[in-house]
Amino acid sequence: MAPDDLVLVTNGSMTDASSLGSHTSAPPPRPHRSDAWLLWHRLARGRDDFGDPDAFDKHVKESRWESFTVTAKDPAFLKALEDFSGRETGKGGLMTFTDSNWLLTIVANRQPVYRDQPEDVAVWWGYGLFPGHAGNHTPKPMTMCSGREILEEILHHLPFDETLATRVLETSTVVPCLMPYITSQFLARRRDDRPKVVPEGSVNLAFIGQFAEVPDDVVFTVEYSVRTAWTAVAQLLKLDKRPPEVYKGHHDPHVLAAALETMHRR
Ligand SMILES: Cc1cc2nc3c(=O)[nH]c(=O)nc-3n(C[C@H](O)[C@H](O)[C@H](O)COP(=O)(O)OP(=O)(O)OC[C@H]3O[C@@H](n4cnc5c(N)ncnc54)[C@H](O)[C@@H]3O)c2cc1C
The missing domain is CATH 3.30.9.80 (D-Amino Acid Oxidase; Chain A, domain 2)
Incomplete structure (x- = not known):
């Protein structure tokens, strides 16, 4: 790394270790190595501000x-x-x-x-x-x-x-x-199991993707990952243009009324 380089890490992956079958055969068992998770494990070793990949990659029966x-x-x-x-x-x-x-x-x-x-x-x-x-x-x-x-x-x-x-x-x-990891974002976790997009004090390293912390936003979306990348770039490069606020549909009376109607639909 050169002193002025920036590192944006996609920590973890919902599609890591996926395996394809065919019309005539089932998908082979997942490989033992899961590279995206391995990278995060290595980075987080001995640190408490880089999150905890164990919360997401150790429960395959629940996340696949x-x-x-x-x-x-x-x-x-x-x-x-x-x-x-x-x-x-x-x-x-x-x-x-x-x-x-x-x-x-x-x-x-x-x-x-x-x-x-x-x-x-x-x-x-x-x-x-x-x-x-x-x-x-x-x-x-x-x-x-x-x-x-x-x-x-x-x-x-x-x-x-x-x-x-x-x-x-x-x-x-x-x-x-x-x-194997497709819904690992939804597993039970602690607040700091996902690292902040830009960890405290970091000037050249950020985490992006589905396993970086974005308060209020909803995972399993392209928007979530894009927001992490935008946040990382804006913060590390000290840009004025920050991502728009997360839309909070559950505070919108129209959305609540529609949800209520849907709940009672037969
Ligand atoms: C079946 C399915 C349906 C979905 N439906 C929707 C939907 O309807 N709407 C929606 O918004 N979202 C949907 N999603 C989710 C969306 O696709 C993901 O949230 C999004 O693609 C994540 O983007 P990303 O850039 O964070 O990660 P990715 O798209 O996973 O990109 C990360 C890249 O990094 C590479 N990589 C990982 N580790 C390393 C490494 N160590 N070295 C080098 N490269 C590495 C990976 O190979 C990959 O190319 C769906 C996903 C799936 C699987």
């Missing part, structure tokens, strides 16, 4: 979930989902199967999702929050399932007839992804 991406050569699935939900693709919300042992959710975004996506190809995705449980239809945990087996479980939860289900299975490719 599994996502999957589906590439479909036939629009039949999204069409059937539109008919079932009464919502045009991209205009409905996330759909959670509340009876699912894996607590499956599927997400059909507006097509095309990717710039070069061919017109006759559809892409949708989803995730299971309890991938360690046996499925309702599949007698094994989601973590041990291939992409095709995950799609079979999804189809089991939907009221589609057998002909359609077979067609969907034969024209889709499903790639599962196991993410």
